[in-house]
Amino acid sequence: GSSGGSSGAAKKGGVLTVGAEEDAYVLSGDGANVGQYPLNANVFEGLVRMDPEYGIVPVLATSWALRDGKTWRFKLRRGVKLHDGRPFTAASVKYSFDRIAAQGGGTPGFAKGGTKVVDDHTVDVTPSFPNLRLVEQIVHPENSIIAAGSDPVKKPTGTGPFRFVSYRRQEQLTVRRFPGYWGAAALLDEIRFKFLPDANARRLALEAGNVGLVLGVPDEAVKNLESKGFAVHVSPPGAYEAMYANIGGHKGYTLLQDAAVRHAIEYAIDRRALVQGVFNGQATAEQTMVPARLLGADAQKVTGYTHDPAKAQQMLDAAGWKAGDGGIRSKGGRRLELQLVDGFPSAAVHTGVPEFVQDQLKRVGIGVRIVTTADSPAYTARTKSLQGDLWLERGNQNDANPAFLPALLFSKAGLFGPGDYQKMFAPGGRFETVIKQALSAPDEARVKGLVAEAMHTLIDTDAIVIPLAGVRQVSASESKVRGFQPQPSGLQVRYDRVGLAA
């Protein structure tokens, strides 16, 4: 829901400056994506999109069907114009998906030559592996449609309600209303996205009146901003904060192979204090990776843990971890000191969390050393080295397929073959069985049930995932900004309905 006075009529016209996060556009090759992902500026649209309830909404495709267990056929919308004035046809879809295929296929698994134009308004997509959840996955704006033959770096050309005007790296992306848009024309004349990588800087820019809307506001700023008359837009939780336990038994990092320690950690952490204190209330204590909203009623299968440090102590005592030097337990001369790796997708998003965990675990006699990586590539590089006990991550549910993320990270087989995560985190056993079924289940309700069960084994039984919080997206704007709808996945934000107060 949205708190703050963004109700009321919006007028047509006006310019909005948006304080956006770090500029992470790729500027070369097939991966070039200015105006597309990660900041979805609504220059491009996908075949479908996702609503806040993780439902699928048709956009450039009007209908779709799985034809033979492998191939998806999409019927395309008629009368859609590309920003360069040409009509939108299947050629653009093929062009876009082939680009992704050239890059390795992306998460839906587009194959080289796997996209075929049937006619101008019909296209067949055959991924490299049978993908029952293809439609749920292509909601991710990575899979948006680019005008056939265009180069997003030179001139991003799509079908969206806004068209590209200018881009200065690390500075600003400007888009303007596309008058030929197939749907209802956007309200704003122009949007300027200013890249302000520092959350606090964005918030100050809002306060200083330099921007009208900021994405990603520090949690603790909410009260203050509201008191100053700004509108704060809080999304339902769509992201999660969690730690993964390295049970791979890799040299120097074997402590978490002891299930008692993992469970003790689960009990030792006061998630409510975390949510109230560190997240300033802008999070939930829900203990799951896949948002409870996406799992629906099945979400109850994941029970989670209560905060019970005494129990944690007991479990450790029972497992032979005896109090030692400086309050850190040890067993057989080994100190119970864990290494926590912080940095995905950036250390900044976790501000305060590692130290909080460090303090909480210290109280039950578990020492924590924090290693902060500079950014996500550095974090990924570290996963290759397998060095670290606890891996702190912020994950986002950016598509409507609940099985994707658990399978990607924890399935032994993996989605794209076993990788570094598998070496550290895959529990096998029951989880493996259930998640495999989830991947091949044709029916959506069944998928949700299976995923919920997989989550249950992962969290409650194996304690490999140590969920910390469900995280909301917080945005804020001047009170005159109307029609901004916060999304659990920030990538699905629509700007065409955003306007200024009349």
Added chain:
Amino acid sequence: MWYVARRVLYVVPTWLGITLLAFVVGQFAPGDPAAAYFARQHGRSPGAAELARTRHQLGLDRPAPERYLRSVAHAVQGDLGTSYTSGRPVLRELAERFPSTLEVASAATFLAILLGLPLGVLAALRRNSVLDQLTRGGSLLAASVPSFWIAYLLIILFSVKLHLLPSFGTGGLDHLLLPALALGLGEAGLVARLARSSMLEVLGEDYITTARAKGLSERRVIGLHALKNALVGVVTQVGLIFGFLLAYSAIVEVIFIWPGIGRLAVEAISQRDYPVIQGFVLFAGTVFIFVNLAVDLIYQRLDPRISLTSASAAIA
């Protein structure tokens, strides 16, 4: 003239030294640059054959001295490699961002002079006055305050509380003022102290007595005879300050989200974008050399004695 030629020639060995430094910094980078390059290009880690191919393609299989010479040859042609993160030529990235840094550093230098020079000169003329004491205290304080802290204090005061100036990003003069202040304030103190001590020194010189003995007006004695000589000392320092600010603008650039090369470097360092780090080392070093060159040449114009000795020796 000879001096100029010699001084210009002197740039060459120092520049070569900088290329070597840049090369060495690159050598110490952990991890295999070929693997990093491949990973950035293809979004996955390379297989053994791919790795070997990439190494060959990048010339990484050649011996170090050869790679160094090659890098110098490339650098001379303006080729500083390609950024891992953006995939664009490093020189282009640097050249694109440099004007912003130049802008903020020049503005900061200008502010430093504007504030520091008159204060320093006045303090010297009114030695031990209240103004002098204040200048001394102020310049010591300015030298003691972390510039990034000042930056935040300025933001709180001028953007958040007073809503007078924008806090971030580029734009008109109003965007420039806060970063320039944050960067220039400490240096203003330095300029004031320098101006004061040079001026005091000059005022004690015999030729000032001579000028007075000639019956020149005090305005001319101070304004021409004293100031010109005092400036000789200050100018070299101002040049160095400018070079220093060019380099040190990094933190302020990060805070004010200013698209300069300093921020580029900080980002490259945190993203381990070695070609950019190396390119930056080379670029910044080169710029600095030329700033120094300019300083020496200006110095020589101001102080005719310099052509006999060397300016650098005189400043050292």
Added chain:
Amino acid sequence: MAATSELAAEAERLAPAALAGPAGLGRQLVADRTALAGLVIVTVVLVGALAAPALAPHDPDVQDVLHRLQPPSAKHLLGTDQLGRDELSRILHGARVSVFTALAVGLAILLVGLVVGMLSGLAGGLVDGLIMRLVDVLLAFPSLLLALAVVGTLGPGLLHLALAMTAVWWVDYARLVRGLVLAVKERPFVEATRAQGAGGLRIAARHVLPNIASPVIVLATLQTARLLLALAALSFLGLGVGPPTAEWGSMLNDGKDFLADAPQLMLWPGLAITITALGLNLLGDGLRDVLDPNLR
């Protein structure tokens, strides 16, 4: 850098200044108001740092997230930080890390710079030429960013930070010391000692070193202030000590996210740094006055 070369230029002029004995120096320092103020500040900071465990009202690392970001109160004189830790205790403990690291790095670069500078100045010729080329190259380079690059490659951490700073900052001393050595070498008493039959080592140790001591001491004091600021800057960029250790620069880094909601988190460490640096600068400036009155 510019800063240091200005220092160097000024310090060099101190060379001929005769120095009273240590007792006389002490008395003069106390008599000089500036120096006295500096001395008092520096002493207070050092004592505060040393006695931090005794003085700090709370454990600097113990959190109380439900009472975070609190304004100053009787229980927490300076309030609490983003994890509910006592800010005063963190400032006090932070002094140990910040000030002692700056001092340690200051000492390290002093030693390296002294050795290299004396070698360069006394040996002359090729050795001098090579060292000075290296110095020129390093000086032609923004030291803060070079340090940043070095930490970037070594990885963050206090030790790495100290190493990087030492690797980069010794240059200033080397150049200053060399200049001073050259100046002292030209002074007649060195030739006079040579005429006595004294060897190079004796001249270096008994004549050159004592005669460059006072400008070097002045520079060391002022330089320590600069190191403190540079250290803060680098830790501010997240390259310093890891959590939970309190350190002023990283406290500022943490505090910046709460700039608008709890500005005191930026205020205290910033003030601590400023006051300490000011103390050192006052002391250095006072020392300079005492060592060479005509500069004032």
Added chain:
Amino acid sequence: MSAPLLAVEDLTVTFATARGPIEAVRGVSFSVAPGERVGVAGRSGSGKTVSALSITGLLAPTARVSGTMRFAGGDAGGPRSRERRALRGRHIGMIFQDPLSSLNPTLTVGAQIAEPLRAHMHLSRAAARSQAVDLLGQVGLPDANRNVDEYPHRFSGGMRQRAMIAMALACEPTLVIADEPTTALDVTIQAQILELLVEQCEQRDTALLLITHDLGVLAGVAQRIVVMHEGRIVEEAAVDDLFRRPGHPYTAAMLADLALPRRTQADGGRRTPPLLEVTDLTKAFPIVRGEAVRRTVGAVRALDGVSLTVEEGRTLGIVGESGCGKSTLARCILRLVEPSSGGVSFAGRDVLDCDRRELRALRREMQMVFQDPFGSLDPRMTVQQILAEPLQIHGVARSRRARFKRVAELLAMVGLEPEHAARHPRAFSGGQRQRIGIARALATEPALLVLDEPVSSLDVTTRAQILALLEDLQARLGLSYVFVAHDLSLVRSISHRVAVMYLGRIVEIAGRDELFEHPEHPYTQALLSAVPVPDPVRERRRRRIALRGEVQAATVTARGCRFAPRCPRAQPRCTAEDPALLPTRADDHRAACFFPGPAAIHEEVA
């Protein structure tokens, strides 16, 4: 006396300093008549400069000034009045001691001369410039048209002082105040500048107030002399009277200092084996340019084939103008710098062939005393440490006790007290420091002392004392001396033999009396004639040998006699061939000149 141009009444100047007030001038009254040349004499610190500066109100703000002044018949107002300032440059021109530091390094000489013209005479830029060229021509600056646009650092000391004179005379003032205008110059240049000053003032009928510590300078220049002592005028008299019948004991003492006692025994008689033998010594200093790429662009031939001997127990005086290589010679003898070629042998040992250890041993026997008594003692050491250092180096007195004893002995030897050992050098006066320097040289009981201008920086009275000490030590310890000085009278006072140097060469060498009474080389003759004689009558009658120009740099690659460009006797042969140092009048009187002999009348000018 006609109505005075300048009349100062009861001038008192007090400086407020941190250590309390300093009374620099206490109730001074004097006057200068139009066109008159008045000399102000007095030792250093007697208040001469302060008095002069107060006339135009140029004293530092810390000075408290009282007294009245009249100028050109009118009241010149209070000490800092507008009226006083209006005199500056327009009516009173000033010339200062150090021509280098008194000219602004960042302005051309022409611009600096033009400044008062533009300010007071309201000349246009162009007119001022052409006037400046004229003035430079009048003060004898060669090639004035070009030099007008040069910066002062390109000028030699003499040229700079000429420029200063041009500047002072620019607006045709009625009074010129010259404060020690020749103290920083060589004798031959001093003579030129004094002559120029007198000539220019006489031509313009300008009064001159000439300040100096050297009464000798005034003898031929001033008409009336004022003697100052500790801020007061102790005597005022016409020049002839003052020199003939000094009225105040202080004046008498100053005059007495001028005439140094002369060693009774000149060279001759005793012949002892040579202790030091220098043969064909050459030293070239490379002129290095460039920083990154150092290259040698030439060489300064500081020594160019010098040969000499010093016998046991005797003193060789070496004299010559600045830059002629005296110090280099002294250093080469001790191998403090490595000679380029030639030989030095000491007591039969080849100094240049020694290894490090042998050299150290040698240095025990050859010691040096330096010019600068302030600089040559380590300011951080006590006298005890300074004097003990050579003992430690040579392992002479091994125990602490022995060293203390030896230091006390040494101090006594040079006339200092044993208590002095605990003090630092700064606690001593210049003369005392030079005694310490001598004591240090004597510590290891050397046989030879090389003294490089040992008394040049001392005042006249102290000079005489140090010379007496040196003579006494020589007599007691049988020392040999190489005594370097630029001051002929000093050398004359102490030496047995004297060598005259010019641009790296010895041009004449002879026994002291022989050399001073029968100089054969034209340079020696010129040098001798340039020294002012402290006798106004003789000085006015005396004729000088005019030397053209100034000493050139010794970067000679040219052939021929080094002195030829300035020599009144120069013939084509002189620039083509090198004259050898050959015996002239006597066997041990040698001169390097093709035309030796007494000065002819035509070489001298009025």
